[in-house]
Amino acid sequence: MHPLRSVTVVGGGLAGFTVAAQLRANGFDGTVRIVDPQGLPYDRPPLSKAYLTGDATLELAPSAWYDDNAVEVITGRVTRLSAGTGGVLVGGRELASDAVVLATGGLPRPLPGGRVLRTRADADRLRETLRPGGELVIVGAGLIGAEVASSARTLGVAVTLVDPVAVPLVPAVGPELAVFLQAQHEKHGVRFLHGTPSRIGGGFAEIERHDGERVRVGADTVLAAVGLEVHTGLASSAGLAVDGGIVVDSAGRTSNPAIYAVGDIARTRLPDGTLQRRGEHWESAMLDGTATARSLLGLAADTRPPPWFWSDRYGLHVEAVGTMAVPGKTVFRESGPASRLAFRLDTDGRLTGCASINGGKALRAARRLIARAAVVAPEYLRDPAVDVRKLGRNTRAGTG
Missing domain, CATH: 3.30.390.30 (FAD/NAD-linked reductase, C-terminal dimerisation domain)
Structure with a gap:
């Protein structure tokens, strides 16, 4: 195996940032680059919580950290991945490296007529619409939808929360806690509708309830919070194994030994061949990044704890x-x-x-x-x- 002299990380979320930070923390002195269309890496979880209400910043590290640790941040989008050379194409510029780490995450599933919340720009645009007395319809009452509902109520916005499941989150927290959390929406003035949107536009949303009744509600803004889609076009074009995400081993290695994948976009195949569900939570991204950095450096993997997530609302x-x-x-x-x-x-x-x-x-x-x-x-x-x-x-x- 050739010595590792350079690593290019594609994506500036927590997983990608952690790869770069852990490479440096473990003594790697070669070239480290992070390529992301949005520039400096930042954290995503606060977007639906404290950042939306103006109470948090997002940067994962101050700008001086990148100079101090010789991590180059390139603002741009990777348009091609070369499986043979480990190179990536950014704005017509070819960047060669010994290893590439894909950390591009996922994108919210779109809803015609609705907004999404995934980036700082999304949050800034949404925040501009959240004014006291305004009307917000959120489609999807999972973690993100519930957090935005809580933040919007803090800002004095009338909120309608729509979900096709009568009591969301039962698989995640169990029935007793799910029922309790559901009751918090009503307690804090959120209207919950069990159903799906049938029409959005013109300052309203039409919801088809589970019993077939159609309900029209006011909606200055409609937010889609119905999960993520992973875009694996780069990986597929480079010939990587893809199955509901980029298939990796426990260290983040793809079917190409020079290319790794971490975070929301990665799906781990266990030694027995079982494919795990993709991890879409903060700690999972951090642990992925740490494991991959250690693997790149030939270090033993840490024992991975049971998966964990958190959410704040009301x-x-x-x-x-x-x-x-x-x-x-x-x-x-x-x-x-x-x-x-x-x-x-x-x-x-x-x-x-x-x-x-x-x-x-x-x-x-x-x-x-x-x-x-x-x-x-x-x-x-x-x-x-x-x-x-x-x-x-x-x-x-x-x-x-």
């Missing part, structure tokens, strides 16, 4: 770790009016997932138990008097 901090969508049962714990936890046990009694509202240290302790595939008695999980952190030290709680 002053509540929502988190989930592991998976709540396996056969088994859910154990619910209420620790007070502001704290709730749901634990998922598989059919063998192993803890596979935990979701929480303001769960704090209990959720972090549950994550350690999930990593151990610990068997935990349901009565311990249900009882708010039992400290979840102590279950990790109790041999009766687990198998390892």
Whole structure:
């Protein structure tokens, strides 16, 4: 194998930035470039929360960091990927490198007549429309839709939230927490409609409810928050394996040993051939970037913890770790009016997932138990008097 002297990262979100930062943190002194149409890398999660209300900045590092760490940022769009040479074409300029890391992320699924929220420019345009007394219709009540609804209510905007699922997020957080979170929308003045949009335009949206009734609601702005599409054209044209994302191994390697993929666009194939779902959360992007940087440098991979995500809305901090969508049962714990936890046990009694509202240290302790595939008695999980952190030290709680 030739020595690694240069790396080009295509995409300036968290995953791409982490690759560059971890290369430098681990002593790589070769050329590092980040190519992105929007210039300096920035964080995406605040776009639907604090940035939308004017309370946050987005930069992942100050501009001086890139000079201090000799990371070149090229503002431009990659139009061609050369599988043979590791080169990329940016604005007619060919950039050769020993390795290319694709970190281009995904794009929101469009909705005719609706806006999307993925970039800083999207957020700036949306923020301009959010005025007290205005009317916003959000299609999709998942994490992004709920966060924007909360932010818009903070700004005094009337919000209608539309979703084809009566109670969203059940697979992610379990039924008890999903019902509680759904009730928060109504509590904070958000109108929820169970249905899908049939027509958008002229200051209104027409919604076809699940029972067939059509409802017309005022809409200065309609936002589509119905998930991501990954665009794999560059990868396909370079002959990379693609299957609902760019297929990679646990270190981010694609079917071409000189090309890696990380973040939303990557889909990991396990050693047994199973293709995992794409990770579309903040920590997943960071861990992908770290693993790929270490692989590029020939370093051993760190042990990957169970997947985790968080969301903030209406002053509540929502988190989930592991998976709540396996056969088994859910154990619910209420620790007070502001704290709730749901634990998922598989059919063998192993803890596979935990979701929480303001769960704090209990959720972090549950994550350690999930990593151990610990068997935990349901009565311990249900009882708010039992400290979840102590279950990790109790041999009766687990198998390892």
